Amino acid sequence: MKKNTFHLIILSLLTVISLFVPVETVSAADNALDKIQEKGTLVIGTSADFPPYEFHSTIDGKDTIVGMDISIAQKIAEDLGVELKIEDIGFDSLLPALESEKVDMVISGMSPTDERKQSVDFSNVYYTGGQNIVVREADKEIYTSADDLTGMKVGVQTGSLQEILAKEQMPDSEMLSLTKTTDLILALKTNKIEAILMEKPSAEAYIGNDDQLVTFDGGFLLEDGEQGSAIAFKKGAQSLVEAVNTSLTEISNQDLISGYLEEAGTYLQSAQQGTNGDEESSNSIFNYWQYFLKGTGYTILISVVSVFFGSILGIGLSFMRMSENKIMHFSATAYVEFVRGTPMMIQVMFIYFAVGYLINIPALASGIIAVSLNSAAYICEIIRSGLNSVPKGQAEAARSLGMSKNISMRQIIFPQALKNIWPALGNEFITVIKESSIVSIIGVSDLIFQTKVVTSVSYRGIAPLVVTMIIYFILTFSLTKLLNHYEGKMNHD
Numbered sequence: 476m477k478k479n480t481f482h483l484i485i486l487s488l489l490t491v492i493s494l495f496v497p498v499e500t501v502s503a504a505d506n507a508l509d510k511i512q513e514k515g516t517l518v519i520g521t522s523a524d525f526p527p528y529e530f531h532s533t534i535d536g537k538d539t540i541v542g543m544d545i546s547i548a549q550k551i552a553e554d555l556g557v558e559l560k561i562e563d564i565g566f567d568s569l570l571p572a573l574e575s576e577k578v579d580m581v582i583s584g585m586s587p588t589d590e591r592k593q594s595v596d597f598s599n600v601y602y603t604g605g606q607n608i609v610v611r612e613a614d615k616e617i618y619t620s621a622d623d624l625t626g627m628k629v630g631v632q633t634g635s636l637q638e639i640l641a642k643e644q645m646p647d648s649e650m651l652s653l654t655k656t657t658d659l660i661l662a663l664k665t666n667k668i669e670a671i672l673m674e675k676p677s678a679e680a681y682i683g684n685d686d687q688l689v690t691f692d693g694g695f696l697l698e699d700g701e702q703g704s705a706i707a708f709k710k711g712a713q714s715l716v717e718a719v720n721t722s723l724t725e726i727s728n729q730d731l732i733s734g735y736l737e738e739a740g741t742y743l744q745s746a747q748q749g750t751n752g753d754e755e756s757s758n759s760i761f762n763y764w765q766y767f768l769k770g771t772g773y774t775i776l777i778s779v780v781s782v783f784f785g786s787i788l789g790i791g792l793s794f795m796r797m798s799e800n801k802i803m804h805f806s807a808t809a810y811v812e813f814v815r816g817t818p819m820m821i822q823v824m825f826i827y828f829a830v831g832y833l834i835n836i837p838a839l840a841s842g843i844i845a846v847s848l849n850s851a852a853y854i855c856e857i858i859r860s861g862l863n864s865v866p867k868g869q870a871e872a873a874r875s876l877g878m879s880k881n882i883s884m885r886q887i888i889f890p891q892a893l894k895n896i897w898p899a900l901g902n903e904f905i906t907v908i909k910e911s912s913i914v915s916i917i918g919v920s921d922l923i924f925q926t927k928v929v930t931s932v933s934y935r936g937i938a939p940l941v942v943t944m945i946i947y948f949i950l951t952f953s954l955t956k957l958l959n960h961y962e963g964k965m966n967h968d
Contacts, residue, residue: 507712520578527739600703661936770925789854842914861896
């Protein structure tokens with residue numbers, strides 16, 4: 476039996492390793508453009524927290540992603556004769572989404588650096604905006620150049636050109652990398668950092684809507700490949716690159732960029748005046764209740780579905796772990812240990828990007844699958860420990876009365892174990908509600924995702940967080956009371 480177990484371990488290791496072994500493939504003909512025109516949609520990936528390039532705005536009571544980049548993408552889609560579809564993803568996840576073909580191209584104020592060119596193809600540069608530093612208005616006399624920030628903590632967006640510039644040209648400054656620009660603005664306003672490195676148009680957009688911030692030219696030295704913004708494509712999509720470059724040339728010849736920026740400025744001004752266009756009501760965070768409601772609905776949906784499927788899988792895994800069949804026992808044990816030994820964030824990204832490379836799984840479905848699989852491992856251990864807590868004499872007494880193993884488990888063992896399982900099971904359900912927020916990294920519109928949208932739209936950092944904390948508390952407190960009610964009924968039985 477030890478030999479069989481050893482063979483199973485080797486087989487499992489070989490299976491895992493095979494997932495990461497590169498496979499030689501014959502390069503296919505470039506049909507990127509044909510595929511887009513055949514399906515009738517152009518899917519772009521962007522990180523919509525970067526005004527005036529791309530950001531959220533409320534138009535006719537509906538949350539809409541707008542900005543200069545979106546206008547450019549719309550022009551490209553029209554030239555290709557297809558509809559535009561926008562995927563809002565964290566900036567550091569945009570290139571993985573492109574590689575796994577979740578999106579057809581990435582347009583997000585991205586600079587065509589040499590490092591990125593090794594992984595993706597780029598269009599011609601369509602806009603050059605410069606690099607600025609944003610500081611608090613109260614510190615405008617203290618920090619007037621990059622040299623003044625020596626030894627200070629500066630913020631940059633993860634995976635951005637500004638992160639590279641900070642590492643290379645501000646080595647004596649401490650760096651804080653965050654995925655969302657709105658999080659960086661919040662960190663600056665709450666004195667967690669002293670400055671933010673940001674694209675000039677984006678910096679001017681933020682200070683134009685916040686009198687607590689000021690900006691100035693960072694004076695950074697840029698190489699030719701680091702100048703300006705371009706559109707990223709998957710390697711080998713030359714037909715699509717050429718078609719997009721044709722549209723970009725037309726945009727340049729007709730000087731459409733200035734009009735796109737002016738339109739973006741109009742949306743920014745509307746956002747500053749609140750969703751109702753009433754400047755007096757703009758300070759009320761409750762103007763954005765639709766965002767919180769949508770996010771709460773998605774959070775509840777993800778939690779309920781994940782708990783349901785996670786419980787079914789967890790029960791099956793617990794019986795497999797208690798089985799005398801060595802293969803079933805080993806498989807369940809390996810699954811539980813692997814899931815508990817890896818972060819849920821990695822699991823979510825693996826299912827969405829890696830598994831999605833083989834099967835196109837939508838972001839919401841990927842999030843539910845990941846949370847369900849993760850929860851199943853913990854529910855498995857909760858149920859297994861509860862079943863083992865019932866004295867063996869109970870099973871022996873049931874068998875002596877002529878009950879089969881299945882009947883004794885259903886009628887005698889499990890009802891007793893449920894009393895021991897219930898508190899821990901309830902804690903797991905509550906944990907799922909909170910940890911489901913991790914799906915926001917792949918663009919699922921849960922409560923955390925919508926909170927960041929509100930922060931971007933309203934230019935307020937603290938108030939959206941307060942509202943979100945209250946909503947999470949209401950959800951978890953209500954569930955706790957419900958679970959305690961049924962726990963009390965069990966104790967009286």
